[in-house]
Amino acid sequence: MSEPFAFRLLKSDGAARRGEIVTPHGAVQTPAFMPVGTQGTVKGLMPEAVAATGAEIVLGNTYHLMLRPGAERIAALGGLHKFMNWPLPILTDSGGFQVMSLSALRRLEEHGVTFRSHLDGAMVELSPERAIEIQALLGADIAMQLDECIGLPATLEEITRAMQLSLRWAERSKRAFKGRARDGYALFGIVQGGDNPALRAESARALIDIGFDGYAIGGLAVGEPQDVMLKIVAETTPILPADRPRYLMGVGTPDDLMAAVARGIDMFDCVLPTRNGRHGMAFTRHGAINLGNARHATDARPLDEQSTHPAARIYSRAYLHHLTKANEMLGQVLLSTINLAYYQTLMAGMREAIASERFADFQAATKAQWAQGDIVTM
């Protein structure tokens, strides 16, 4: 029998929390950042390279994997951990967000959502029950309820309707999960309610009544300004139970992560470090650096001589510039690696700062270093 799913709150510093999540595939120190492995791979990186950046958990996408290669096929091959050779914890999203953003011709009904696959045009149905089934077939340590995620801005009526549908789906998700739950595997509910604090509070309280292993805040980073996002986070986290992990979905920039941790968030996922890395952008202690810029062409300095990761210490900016200009795969691989390593270093720094009750100082010092910028030595 696996160790049951658990969250231990180790320390608080203001609203910021230092904790540990225990799953059947190991522990995750929080605040945690989860690299995104959309199609059963963190793009371009061997799993051991992902682990070497410091990642302890990755995210898999239900929408992509259900369409290709299919959840039943992955289950027959031993589950997603084995399929992608990632022995550590995996969280899977429910597919709801991608159904809305990627598929054409979707029909939303009480029972679920029917959509046309972006791969082969086939009509596919996803219900709360099927989303749970798929995530169980994948073997996710942490599964997410199916929700309806809408963009912002939206009308109050539309936000209310989607939030209430998501709540009814939350209840069905919980029932389906209990029906097939294996020991130690977890299900998170997702708070919806757009940019409306009252609807967010209503959603959070109703989810707590249903009871989940953790609580996500969904439907943010969908077009609204950062201050709106942070306001919703700040007003939602105090409602959520202190003894459950809190996950802000699809967020964000390094600055977003620090600001959200300051407001009580424990977990994040985002494509930024890998997607921007594939387009020549590095995230570093000195802020974001665009390697495609000609000023790097003769710069022999590494991106960050103090990085925890050799890739950021060894390769010159001139080499990374060359690989970017030449559109070489290794440039995408190196910058994805360097960015994930920086994100993990940032998370580790936050964890350490919370543990020693100096999170505010850490946040200020980190922002000052970003603002100082990428000074070129002569």
Place this chain on the structure above:
Amino acid sequence: MSEPFAFRLLKSDGAARRGEIVTPHGAVQTPAFMPVGTQGTVKGLMPEAVAATGAEIVLGNTYHLMLRPGAERIAALGGLHKFMNWPLPILTDSGGFQVMSLSALRRLEEHGVTFRSHLDGAMVELSPERAIEIQALLGADIAMQLDECIGLPATLEEITRAMQLSLRWAERSKRAFKGRARDGYALFGIVQGGDNPALRAESARALIDIGFDGYAIGGLAVGEPQDVMLKIVAETTPILPADRPRYLMGVGTPDDLMAAVARGIDMFDCVLPTRNGRHGMAFTRHGAINLGNARHATDARPLDEQSTHPAARIYSRAYLHHLTKANEMLGQVLLSTINLAYYQTLMAGMREAIASERFADFQAATKAQWAQGDIVTM
């Protein structure tokens, strides 16, 4: 002072040779296969991953690197070894082959070749002297003379003209190399003469008179059948000095490599393992396998459970199929890695077989295993 360049012939088995090349950046066991690092990177692979396949030397392309980022720039950044973080030996080609195959609007003259860059349309000149200068700026352990490489079939007149021009360029290359040679760095001459044995012999003898550290056979694998290529190899190698390494340029398939080693070749380079890997093809003990084929979709077996490389033992064919169909970068990375590892395993097998005087048996057994094919267990 570096150890001088040296070739030690350790053992012969028929015409097949087991040897060792010593360069300023370390020793290379022969027969050796050199992965191709065209633009300062073996596509998609960290240099430590290239070394982990067993490679002891890589090839860099003068043509690509002179155009981007430029030889002078790489020299200012500490040379190609440092630029690409590859501490082991590097051989650079002279650029002649790519000028012919990649650039439009080239003008061939006695002095050299002027061509339009495929990158920015600039007119660029490459002479034997400049090719030597570029390779010295890159810091190549082994440099190649500039030659004129023509396609086959070609008229006797055309083959003769190109061979004689290449000889005059060989002489100028040698002179330029002596003028700037650093201790231990080597220059190879290139035998030309198309598919004509008499011209090949004339070319080889004239090169030996000039005197090089090693001898390449160029202008093959340019459209002629394998038996024509092997006949030229078999008739050329006996003319070449036994105490110098012999390099068959741009070759080839695993079968080509074995057949050429059987005819006295010590060194190879080819894009096949990486290029075909990027297109979903694996080279294995069981022959070539197209991972894009639907029959692999549910196959839980690894590509080769006996491989020396974990990537070939760990990942299922179903996963590699999935990555190939999803056009995921990791599929290209894994198959490039697996293919390079197979090529190195094949070379190591040949070296061991020659050392124990059973090369013919090894060749027959290897071919039998390829022919047996990729049997699917039920």
